Amino acid sequence: MELYDIIFYLFAAITIGSAIVVVNSKNIVHAAFSLLLTFFGVSGIYVLLGADFIAVVQIMVYVGGILILLLFGVMLTNRITNVDIRSGSIQVIPAIIGLAIFTAILFWTMTSTNWKSEKFELPTTTAFQIGDILLSEYVLIFELLGILLLIALIGAASIARRDKE
Amino acid sequence: MKQYFKNTFDALYTVLVGMRITFKHLFVPSVTIQYPEVKPQMPERARNRLFVNMDDCIGCDQCSRACPVNCITIETVKATPDDSPGETSQGKKKALWVTKFDIDIAKCCFCSLCVYPCPTECINMTKVYEFSEFERDNLIYNFATLTMDEVTDKQKKFEEFTAQKEAEKLAAAKAKAEKAKQDAAKKDDKPESKPE
Amino acid sequence: MYDFLVNLVGNNIVAFFIAAALPLFLFILPYALLAVLAERKVSAHMQDRLGPMRTGYHGILQTVADILKLIQKEDLRASSTDKSLFNFAPYLVFMGSFAAFAVLPFSSFFIGSSIDVGLFYFLAISSLVVAGILMGGWSSNNKYSLLGAMRSVSQIISYEIPTAVVVLTMVMITGSLNLHTISDQQTAFFWNWNILGGTLPGIAKFLLIPLMLGAFIIIFISTLAEVNRTPFDIPEAESELVAGFFTEYSGMRFAMFFLAEYANMLAVSFLITILFFGGYHSPLGYLGNTLGVEWLVPIEQFFWFASKGLIFVLIQMWLRWTLPRLRVDQLMTVCWKYLIPYSIAILLLVGLVTLI
Secondary structure: OHHHHHHHHHHHHHHHHHHHHHHHOOOHHHHHHHHHHHHHHHHHHHHHOOOHHHHHHHHHHHHHHHHHHHHHHHHHOOOHHHOOOOOOOOOHHHHHHHHHHHHHHHHHHHHHOOOOOOOOOOOOOOHHHHHHHHOOOOHHHHHHHHHHHHHHHHHHHHHHHHHHO | OHHHHHHHHHHHHHHHHHHHHHHHHHOOOOOOOOOOOOOOOOOOOOOOOEEEOOOOOOOOOHHHHHOOOOOEEEEEEEOEOOEOOOEOOOOOEOOEEEEEEEEEOOOOOOOOOOOOOOOOOOEEEOOOOOOOOOOHHHHEEEOOOOOHHHHHHHHHHHHHHHHHHHHHHHHHHHHHHHHHHHHHHHHHHOOOOOOO | OHHHHHHHHOOHHHHHHHHHHHHHHHHHHHHHHHHHHHHHHHHHHHOOOOOOOOOOHHHOOHHHHHHHHHHHOOOOOOOOOOHHHHHHHHHHHHHHHHHHHHHOEOOOOOEOOOOOOHHHHHHHHOHHHHHHHHHHHHHOOOHHHHHHHHHHHHHHHHHHHHHHHHHHHHHHHHOOOOHHHHHHHOOOEHHHOHHHOOOOOHHHHHHHHHHHHHHHHHHHHHHHHHOOOOOOOHHHOHHHHOOHHHOOOOHHHHHHHHHHHHHHHHHHHHHHHHHHOOOOOOOEOOHHHHHOOOOHHHHHHHHHHHHHHHHHHHHHHHHHOOOOOOOHHHHHHHHHHHHHHHHHHHHHHHHHHHHO
C-alpha cells in the first residue's frame, strides 16, 4: 500500500535526521533531545513491522526512562552544557575508506543472501505471545535479568544511603 | 509497623475530613458582593466624601484650621447690615459671606477632624464613596453658592460699607472731638471746685 | 466508527487518522474550555466566592474570552532561551497528553484505535509529557523553570511506579491490555465493575473488593501526582516557583501547557474509569436495549463514559481546593514508602485471590 510506504519513509527520515543531529550537534542537550525523536521514529518503524508491543516498550523504556535519566545526568552535572563538544571531522580519508568497505560488504550481503519472502499473516497481538514465550522458553533468562536489575537497584540504593550511616 | 498503618489510616481519614469541609462550603452562600449592581452596606460612622451644607455655614474657618492636610480653603467677606446672609437653621445669625469654600478631596485624608469643630454642624462625612474622576481638577469641590459677580458685588458693598463706616467714624470722631472741645469750654466756664 | 470511516473515506489509514484525531476535536477541546471554567467555579464556591460572573450568564463564556485573549497575545520569548527547544516543548507536551486519548474507548462504537497494547501505550505515551516538561524547563533558561521541570519529572517518574503496579494488577485480573476488552468485561450492571470484584466467581469476588478499593485509591493518588495537581503540585508551586516549567511561556504556548494539563486530568480519570468503573458501560442497563432502539446504545455509553470521567475530574478539583501542597520529601515518602509497598502487596494478594 502506498500510504504505508509514505509513513515508513516519514519515520525513517525522522530517525535518520535526528540521529544525524545527535552526532553533529555541538550542544549536548540538543543531542539528547534529538535522541528522543530517534527513539520515536524507531518505535514508529516497529509499529509498521507489526511489533506493537516492542514499539510501546521502546517509547516507555527509552523515552520515558533512559532519555530522562540521560537528561537528568546532563542537567545535574555542573557546567556540562557549556562544554565544547568536539565533533569536527578528523581522519577523513581513512574514514571514507572504512565506510566504503563496510558499505560494499553490506551491499554484497544484502544482494547475495537468499531472503525468505514468504507471505504470512502478521500476528494481530504480540503481547500475549511475548509473555508466553518469556515465561516458558526463556524463563531462566527472564529471571536472570530480573535479578540483574534487582542488583542494580540495591546497588543504587546503597550508594545513595552511604553517607547516612 | 503499627505507626505505619496508623499513618496510612490518618492520611486517608484526614483527607476525607477536609473534603467534607470543602464540600459543605460548596453550598454555603457566597460572601461576594456583585459590586456595581449591589452596593456594599456602609458602616454607621463611615467616613467618605465630605459635604458642606452652605445654608448653615457661617464661614468661621475652624474646619480649615483643623484640617491636617490643608485641603479646605475658605475666603469670606463681611456682610453689610442692609444685605444680611440670613440665618442658619438653628437661628444663628450669619455675619460673613462665604465667597470661597473649596475642598480638595484628592488631598483629603478622611480623618474627620474638620467635622468636630464646626459650630453649626454644616460640614460632615457622607456615605458616598464613588467619586473617582478623570481629571484631577474635578476633585476640587466648590461649595460656595455665590457666583463671581455676586462675590465682587459683595466685596464692593463691603468696601463701600467700610468706607462709609470709616467716614462715619471719622465724622463721629470729629464730632466727638468737637463735643469734647465744647465740653471743655463749658467746664472752663464753670467754677472748678464743687460747692460743698 | 472505524468501519464507518473506512466506508466514508475509502482508505484504511486516512480513516484511522481521522478516527484517532476525532476525540480531540469532538470532545477534548470543548471539555478543556468547560473544565477551566468548572475549576474556577468550583474553587470559588468552595471558598464562598462566586468566581467569574461577568462574561455571559454566571460567567460561562469566561474561558472563551480567555482563549481569545491568549490568541491575540504576543508570542514573547526571552532572549537567552534555547529557541528551537523552547518552541517545540509545548507541542511535545500537548502531543503526549492528547495522543493518550487515541486508545480510549469512548463507547463501543467510538474508539480511536482499539490496539491490543492500549493500556501499555497509554502509560508509555505519557512519558512524552515528561520529556516535554524537561525540554520546556531547561530551554527557558530560568532557574524557576528548571527547578520546576526537575521536580515535575522526578515526581512523575516516581509515581509512575505505583501506577504501573496497579495497572499490572488490573491486567492480571482482566487478562488483557486492550482497553476495549477491559471495558467489555465489566458489562451489564455495576456489580460487574472491577471495583466490586469484576466478574470473578463466588468468594473470590468478595475477597477482591477491599483489594480493589485499595488499588483504586493508590492509582487515584499516583495519577493525581502524575498530572501535577495539588496536593502534588510542587512542580508549579506558585508560592515558590512562579509557575514552574512554564514560567517563561506566554500566549498560545502557555495555553497549550494549560490545555495539556486539563487533558491529562481527563485522560487519567478515563483510565481509572476503564480500569475500575466499567468504562463506557452503564451501571443500570441501557434504555436503548429496553426500547429496542439500537442507535441509542452508543450514545448512552458515551454519556456514561464522559460522566464517569468528569466525576473524577471534579474529585481532582475538589481535592485541589481541599489539601495544601506536600513538601518534596513528603511527596517522595508518600510514593516510595507508602504507595509502592501497598501496591506490591495488593499485586501479590490479587495474584493469590485469582488462583482460588
